[in-house]
Amino acid sequence: MLKIILLGYVHGLISSRRIAKACENNILFMSVSGDVQPHYTSIAGFVAKMHEQIEPLFTQVLMICDEEGLIGRNMFAIDGCKLKSNASKEWSGTxxxxxxxxxxxxxxxxxxxxxxxxxxxxxxxxxxxxxxxxxxxxxxxxxxxxxxxxxxEKIGSQGKPVKSNITDPDSAKMTTSIGTIQGYNGIAINDHKHQIILQAQTWGSVGEQQTLQPAVTQLKQQLDKHSSEHTIKFTADSGFNSEANLAFMAQSDFDTYIADNQFRKRNPLFKDSETYETEQEKRRLKRRNGKPRLFTSDDFHYDEATQTCRCPAGNEMWRSGINVKSHHQEYTRFCGYLKDCKICQLQQQCMRKPPMKTGWQVQFKNGDSRKN
Missing domain, CATH: 1.10.287 (Helix Hairpins)
Incomplete structure (x- = not known):
């Protein structure tokens, strides 16, 4: 049964019904199963109930790989992906x-x-x-x-109830590049030498950041069984970056490298890349259902020395206030001329509603070092 299931997973068949169907008409599955056609409920029950017996087999495989020198123990990398569950989002809710x-x-x-x-x-x-x-x-x-x-009822990391799914209680709603799915976070840690996976698990009700610590803890338990002469490097992408994870990895024995969420903005290769900016804008428009990006104060051209300001469209603005106090800070406030804002082509990116009595207002903290 295990051979049939692993063969199905290798060929992308994760449904017990599809694996059962393959045992009836696929020559590879017929050969491995000895021309036996198990029912899909038997396959599903085997996966659900025999995990404690299956897990030691994978541990033995890793031990054999280690004895053959296939695991380098010099660098490990962790990454994840969203796995869709065979359950409908309709049956999710608190x-x-x-x-x-x-x-x-x-x-x-x-x-x-x-x-x-x-x-x-x-x-x-x-x-x-x-x-x-x-x-x-x-x-x-x-x-x-x-x-x-x-x-x-499930309780989230912030102490609030989270949604459960009646069909698959262990899964959760997750946002992906193709929309919201009902599924799991699949996480894997592999060795750099031959890309052998040492840890692979799925989590349903936690975010990707929260999977780093349990995955690394289990990896260390495996490595502690054997001594290592080299300092181990550990890499992760920005999806695993958080203050809690950085503090945790600082206490580990790994030389850790985790990208932060702003590294693309600092990298000149991304700054000058039209492809990156175009694709980033496409993703932003998709998230906002095609609505344009709203301007912030960073988009306005403010000259502190002359106390002048121009809007993104290039129109001069008039100073409507100085030393305006807000949240214990003092600001200089500017306002656009109503005649300019009414006919401006960039109006949708400035104002939620068409201007009626006044133009767009923007304020800058006193002592701001930005120049025109």
Whole structure:
């Protein structure tokens, strides 16, 4: 059974139904299984219930790789990806949201009965259709009731309830480059010498940053079984950067390199790259549903020496206030001329609504070193 499952994973078949189907019509699977066609429920049950027996086999594989000198122990890298779960986002929600959904289903079912009582002359076909719909609604409500009675609500890192999924309670809603999915964070740590994976796990209810510490802890437990003569380097991308992770890795024995979230802005290769700026703008427009980027004070040309300011469109602004106090700070405030703002082509990036009484206002902290 394990051979069949691993062969399926190698060929991108992660569904138990698809693996079972491959055992019926794929010559490779038929050869490995001895021409036995296991039911998909048997495959799913094996994966779910036999993980404690399967895990030591992978440990033995790593020990053999180590004995053959395939693991260098000089540099490790961690990375992750989002794995889609075989569960619908429709069945996700906090316990409060699921309770409201259950009540909504009950009201919809009740309305069907009330309509039948008020209209005795409904046709047989319509009655049958409504009764089938009522059965589905009642079944969904019972599914939610059973889940709420047998599971405890998940609490996030900030102490607030997080969404659970009725079909797959271990999974979570995650934002990816292709939209929001119901799935897992898949994390792997590999060795640089032959790209052998030493740690691979999935987490459902935590972000990518939170997976670094448990993954590294388990890696250290494996390495402690064997002595290492070299200082181990450890690399990670900006997705794992956080103050907690930096503090944790500083206490480890690894020479760690983790990119921060602003490194592209400091790198001149990215600053002068039209491709990077174009793709970054495409991602931003996709997140904002095509809405243009709003200007900030950094987009205005402020000359502190002459106390003048020009807007991004190049129009002069008039100083509307000096030493304006806000949040215990003093600012100099400028305002655009209404006649300019009304006809400006960049109006949507300045103001949420068309200007009626005044133009765009911007303020600069006194002592700001920026120049025109």
């Amino acid at each position: 316990f409060d949201e699921l309770s409201r959904k259950k009540a909504k289903l009950a009201r919809a079912s009740k309305r069907i009965i009330e309509r039948h009582q008020a209209q005795d002359g409904l046709g047989e076909e319509l009655v049958t259709q409504d009764l089938n719909q009522k059965t589905k609604l009642d079944k969904s409500a019972d599914k939610i009731t059973a889940f709420l009675a047998t599971h405890q």
